[in-house]
Every structure is written in structure tokens, then in C-alpha cells.
Amino acid sequence: MIQLKNVNKYFYKDEPRELHTLKDINLTIKDGEFSLFSGPSGCGKTTLLNAIGALDTVDSGEIYLNNKEITTLSENERTQLRLQEIGFVFQAYNLIPVLSVEENIGFIMRLQGSSESEIKSRVFEIANLLEIDTKLQSLPSTLSGGQQQRVAVARAVASKPKIILADEPTANLDSKNSQKLIDMMRELNEKEGVSILFASHDELIAKNVKRVIKMEDGALL
Amino acid sequence: MFKLILKMAWKNSFLRLSRTLLVIIMIAVSMSMMLGIQGLYDGMAENMIDKSKRSDSGDISIFAKDYRIERDIKNIIKDASSIKKKIEILDGVEAVVLRLSADGLISTARKSSFSIIRGIELKDEEKFGRFSEFLKGGELNLSKRSAIIGIELAKTLKLRLGSKVIFSTQDSSGEINSIALRVRGIVQTTNISLDKNTIYVDKQILHKFLSVDETYATQISILSKNKELLSKLKQEYPSLDIKSFFELQPMMKMMQDMMIIFNSITFFIVMLVVFIGILGVMYVSILDRVREFGIMLGIGMEYKYIRTQIILESVIVSFIGYLLGAILGVAVLLYLNQYGLNLSSFADALESWGMETVLYAAIKVSYFSSTFFAIITAAILSVWIPLRKIKKLNPVEVIKAEK
Numbered sequence: 221m222i223q224l225k226n227v228n229k230y231f232y233k234d235e236p237r238e239l240h241t242l243k244d245i246n247l248t249i250k251d252g253e254f255s256l257f258s259g260p261s262g263c264g265k266t267t268l269l270n271a272i273g274a275l276d277t278v279d280s281g282e283i284y285l286n287n288k289e290i291t292t293l294s295e296n297e298r299t300q301l302r303l304q305e306i307g308f309v310f311q312a313y314n315l316i317p318v319l320s321v322e323e324n325i326g327f328i329m330r331l332q333g334s335s336e337s338e339i340k341s342r343v344f345e346i347a348n349l350l351e352i353d354t355k356l357q358s359l360p361s362t363l364s365g366g367q368q369q370r371v372a373v374a375r376a377v378a379s380k381p382k383i384i385l386a387d388e389p390t391a392n393l394d395s396k397n398s399q400k401l402i403d404m405m406r407e408l409n410e411k412e413g414v415s416i417l418f419a420s421h422d423e424l425i426a427k428n429v430k431r432v433i434k435m436e437d438g439a440l441l
Numbered sequence: 442m443f444k445l446i447l448k449m450a451w452k453n454s455f456l457r458l459s460r461t462l463l464v465i466i467m468i469a470v471s472m473s474m475m476l477g478i479q480g481l482y483d484g485m486a487e488n489m490i491d492k493s494k495r496s497d498s499g500d501i502s503i504f505a506k507d508y509r510i511e512r513d514i515k516n517i518i519k520d521a522s523s524i525k526k527k528i529e530i531l532d533g534v535e536a537v538v539l540r541l542s543a544d545g546l547i548s549t550a551r552k553s554s555f556s557i558i559r560g561i562e563l564k565d566e567e568k569f570g571r572f573s574e575f576l577k578g579g580e581l582n583l584s585k586r587s588a589i590i591g592i593e594l595a596k597t598l599k600l601r602l603g604s605k606v607i608f609s610t611q612d613s614s615g616e617i618n619s620i621a622l623r624v625r626g627i628v629q630t631t632n633i634s635l636d637k638n639t640i641y642v643d644k645q646i647l648h649k650f651l652s653v654d655e656t657y658a659t660q661i662s663i664l665s666k667n668k669e670l671l672s673k674l675k676q677e678y679p680s681l682d683i684k685s686f687f688e689l690q691p692m693m694k695m696m697q698d699m700m701i702i703f704n705s706i707t708f709f710i711v712m713l714v715v716f717i718g719i720l721g722v723m724y725v726s727i728l729d730r731v732r733e734f735g736i737m738l739g740i741g742m743e744y745k746y747i748r749t750q751i752i753l754e755s756v757i758v759s760f761i762g763y764l765l766g767a768i769l770g771v772a773v774l775l776y777l778n779q780y781g782l783n784l785s786s787f788a789d790a791l792e793s794w795g796m797e798t799v800l801y802a803a804i805k806v807s808y809f810s811s812t813f814f815a816i817i818t819a820a821i822l823s824v825w826i827p828l829r830k831i832k833k834l835n836p837v838e839v840i841k842a843e844k
């Protein structure tokens with residue numbers, strides 16, 4: 221479960237151009253949710269996603285991830301938290317260009333120290349689910365945008381994180397590929413029980429998620 | 442995990458092939474040239490030291506107590522033959538020669554000059570210092586009243602093979618005596634003082650000429666790699682003046698030290714160039730991939746793994762450069778060792794400094810080991826600045842920047 225209590229975040233704090241990007245956010249996200257932070261550009265949804273994912277710090281308030289306060293963690297502890305408990309899917313896929321699809325999917329598991337046999341079977345399982353099992357030996361550069369994003373999702377989910385944070389995952393995909401990706405992520409949510417939080421203004425995602433959390437000007441509506 | 446990081450480092454090293462090749466070639470060429478220069482410096486110094494030892498003092502020379510202060514025939518080692526026999530059987534002694542020398546005046550019909558007459562036994566000198574290798578003209582013949590003369594002295598007196606000279610000096614009783622000699626050979630030892638002043642005659646003839654007992658000598662020279670020998674001899678013969686090569690030839694010691702300094706300067710400059718080269722390429726390579734590293738940090742990769750990957754990339758490129766440089770360097774050194782560098786157009790200047798006109802390179806394993814450590818150190822140090830940039834990287838900024 222994710223809990224946010226009175227979370228505030230400023231950019232350029234104490235400068236004339238100060239921006240209050242998260243305003244007193246109070247929110248609870250239960251395990252296994254398939255939710256979306258929605259709102260216009262600049263409303264703070266990515267900032268909120270980054271704060272939940274321990275990628276970014278906040279100026280005040282508390283964030284609990286499975287009852288553990290994460291705003292007070294050190295840089296190394298946050299890195300470990302991201303590695304062990306959170307999966308990320310970015311807009312630009314961000315796969316490692318010199319590694320094969322198989323190695324990209326198993327990358328986080330290797331960082332976690334999983335055994336090679338465990339990694340192999342898990343990579344094949346996820347690749348099969350996301351229909352990229354025929355591309356395991358390919359390099360990311362040889363794949364289409366849709367396939368690359370599925371590899372990114374596979375990488376995020378392979379290590380069985382408790383939560384996947386997906387920031388504009390469909391921004392570079394056409395509607396057909398976007399729908400396919402959303403369907404697959406929903407399937408992962410249902411089969412694997414992983415919580416998936418999107419930050420996007422894509423209507424297609426909004427139609428498919430179970431909960432839409434609307435934001436405007438740094439605040440929840 | 443290390444296997445994966447090594448794989449990423451290897452593949453990233455060749456991601457920009459032309460850039461990587463450029464660094465490899467730069468390292469290889471710089472290194473091979475440096476090895477060539479080091480080899481020539483050392484070869485030149487070693488050659489001069491070697492010839493100086495072989496032609497004169499050996500590793501250790503023994504004189505009568507005051508002989509080097511007052512080069513008089515009275516200051517002579519009286520039991521030289523028995524000392525020689527005792528030294529020859531000592532551990533590590535390769536060769537021992539006795540020499541009898543006297544200062545005097547050498548004259549032709551037109552010219553005269555200060556000279557040193559040196560009585561030698563050709564067989565012993567050959568064993569001691571391969572004397573025949575110094576022969577520049579004529580033959581090694583000291584029979585009857587034949588003489589061999591230093592090349593510079595021959596030039597000064599305008600002597601040729603077959604020329605007749607008169608050498609005058611004081612004998613052991615103080616009488617001035619002269620001996621007529623015929624030049625049968627001309628030698629060049631590159632030991633300047635010998636080549637400028639010395640005329641070699643048969644030791645027995647000189648003994649008779651100077652009226653000196655045959656067991657006497659003015660100098661006992663020893664070739665030996667035994668480092669303990671000097672102190673041992675000093676203990677054994679406290680009444681004699683026993684000196685090491687570098688004590689007798691401080692210029693050679695200075696030259697050797699100078700060569701070490703030259704080599705160090707060359708080494709430092711080349712390594713600085715290599716360092717700047719690797720730094721430049723690694724910096725650009727890392728800046729090109731800031732986003733990649735930011736994402737890695739973002740998804741939970743610890744900084745230490747990224748640091749290992751970057752260091753490995755730098756080390757891989759540098760090591761390949763080193764291997765290529767070592768192969769090229771061996772080729773250059775072998776060529777210079779075999780055929781030498783011909784500087785005959787500077788012959789006069791070089792010979793006046795006692796140097797050969799053809800410089801031959803030395804080959805030492807230490808060239809390759811010290812270069813290996815320096816290049817690997819340069820490779821590791823060169824990524825220090827780019828790594829600091831990665832360490833300060835905020836993944837959020839990188840992710841933001843991609844949008």
C-alpha cells in the first residue's frame with residue numbers, strides 16, 4: 221500500500237521563480253491497483269510519480285511504501301528501494317542499447333543477484349506473456365517502438381516489484397500499439413498482482429484503468 | 442553481475458569504433474616511439490659503459506696507493522702477478538688483466554704529443570674485453586717492436602699503418618729512454634682518453650724498456666658481476682687503491698643518471714599525452730551516454746557498478762592500445778637492437794663525446810612492465826573527472842531531459 225500525507229514539493233524554492241508543484245497531497249493507493257494520474261501538462265503528475273518511486277525528494281510530508289517511510293531514506297537506501305520494490309517504465313523506453321532483449325529484461329534481476337536459471341525462466345515467462353519471446357536475442361535497436369516499450373515493461377515487471385510506475389508509456393506509440401501495451405499491462409496487473417500507476421494524459425489509458433486520480437496545478441482534484 | 446558489466450564495457454568500448462581505434466593507435470604509436478627512445482638512450486649509455494669497462498677499468502681496478510695522484514712508474518703494484526692469480530679464483534670473477542703504463546712523449550718526424558704507453562697481453566685483453574672488436578685498421582700484432590695506436594692519437598700525429606714513432610719516457614731508474622715502434626694497428630675504443638693518448642705495446646717489451654720486473658703492474662682490472670667483490674678486495678689489500686668503475690669514471694655515472702632523467706622525462710610526456718587522449722575520449726563517450734547512466738541509476742543500479750563499467754571501458758581500450766604498442770615497440774626495439782640508428786652524419790660530434798655513430802637499442806622487460814602500469818594507471822585516472830559527473834547525476838533531471 222502507498223500512502224501520501226501532506227506532501228509538498230517546490231521547484232526553485234526561495235527563488236523569485238518558485239513553483240509549488242505538489243500541494244498538500246494526501247492519497248492512499250491499495251495493493252494491486254491499476255490507476256492513472258491524469259491532468260494537463262505541468263500539473264505535477266510526473267513529479268508525484270517520481271516522489272512515490274523514490275526518484276525524487278519532497279520538501280514536506282510523508283510517503284509510506286508498505287508502511288515504510290521513504291522520504292527520510294538516504295540516497296543509497298532509495299537506490300536499493302527502487303531496485304527491490306519498484307519497476308519503472310519510461311516514455312523513451314530507455315533500454316540498454318548494447319544488451320540483447322533477454323539481457324535487458326533480466327538486467328534488474330541480475331542487479332538483485334538472482335540466479336541465472338531463475339533469471340532465464342522468468343525472462344522467458346514474461347517475454348512469452350508480452351509476445352516478445354521470438355526477439356530475445358535481438359538488440360533493442362532492431363525492434364519497433366511498440367516492441368521496445370514491451371521490453372521496457374518486461375524489464376520493469378521481471379523482478380516482481382510491488383509497484384510499477386509508468387510515465388507516459390504510450391507517448392511514442394500509435395493507438396494500436398498503445399492499446400496492446402495497456403492490455404498487456406492490465407494482464408500483468410491481474411496475473412501478477414502488481415500495482416501499476418500511470419502518469420499520462422492519454423485518454424486511452426484513462427479508459428482502461430480502474431481508477432483515475434485527477435490533478436491540476438499540483439493538487440489532487 | 443560482473444560478467445554482464447564486463448560485457449557492457451566491452452561492447453561500449455567499440456560502440457564508436459573510429460574514436461576507439463584512434464585512441465588505440467595513439468597509445469600504440471606513442472608507446473612504441475617511447476620504447477624506441479628509451480631503448481636508444483639505454484643502449485647508448487650501456488654501450489659507452491661496456492666499452493669503457495672492456496677497454497680499460499673493468500668493473501674494478503686496482504692501483505698502487507699513490508699511482509692515480511702521481512702517475513709515476515715508482516708507484517707500482519709489485520706482486521701483481523700473484524694478486525691476479527688469487528683474484529682469478531674468487532667467486533664471480535670473469536676475467537683479470539695486468540697492465541703496465543707510463544706517461545711520455547710520442548714523436549714522429551714532424552710532430553710530437555703527450556702519450557701513454559700501455560703494455561698489454563693481447564690474449565688476456567681479448568679474453569677481458571674482446572680487444573679485437575676495437576680494431577679499426579691494420580692487425581692486432583704486438584710482436585717485436587709493433588704497436589697499436591688510439592685512433593685520435595693517430596689523427597693528431599697523422600700516423601698511418603706502418604708509420605714509425607719514437608716513444609720517450611723515464612724508466613724505473615729515472616733515465617730517459619726511447620723506443621722506436623712501428624704502427625701495426627689502429628683502435629677505437631670510444632673511451633676518449635684512451636683513443637687520444639694511448640699507444641699499446643707488448644707488455645714484456647715494455648717491462649724490459651722500463652726496466653721493471655715482469656711480476657709488476659700499474660693496473661689490475663677485473664670483470665665481475667659480484668657486488669661483494671669490491672669490499673672483499675678492499676679488506677684483503679688495504680695497501681692498494683681499489684676502485685669501482687663508477688668511482689673511476691664519475692662522468693659515466695653522471696651520464697647514466699642523465700639517461701634515467703631523460704627517460705623519465707620522455708616517459709612522463711608520453712604518459713601525459715596518453716592520459717589526455719584517454720581522458721578526452723572517455724569524457725566524450727561518457728557525456729554521450731549520460732542519459733543511459735541516469736536511467737541505470739533510476740532503475741536501481743548502484744553507482745559502484747557504473748563506476749566499474751566505465752573504468753573497465755577505459756582499461757579495455759588502453760590495454761588493447763598497450764598490447765599493440767608492445768608489439769610495435771618490440772619490433773622497433775629489435776630493429777634498433779639489430780641494425781641500430783645510423784648517425785654517421787654527426788660522427789665528429791658523437792666521437793668527440795666518446796659515442797658510437799651507430800646507436801643500438803637496449804631491450805629490457807622493465808620498459809614493458811613500467812609502461813603497462815603507467816598506461817593502466819592513466820586509464821583509471823582519466824575517468825575520474827567524468828565519473829564525478831556521473832556521481833552527481835540526478836536521474837530525475839535525465840528523465841525530464843528526455844521528454
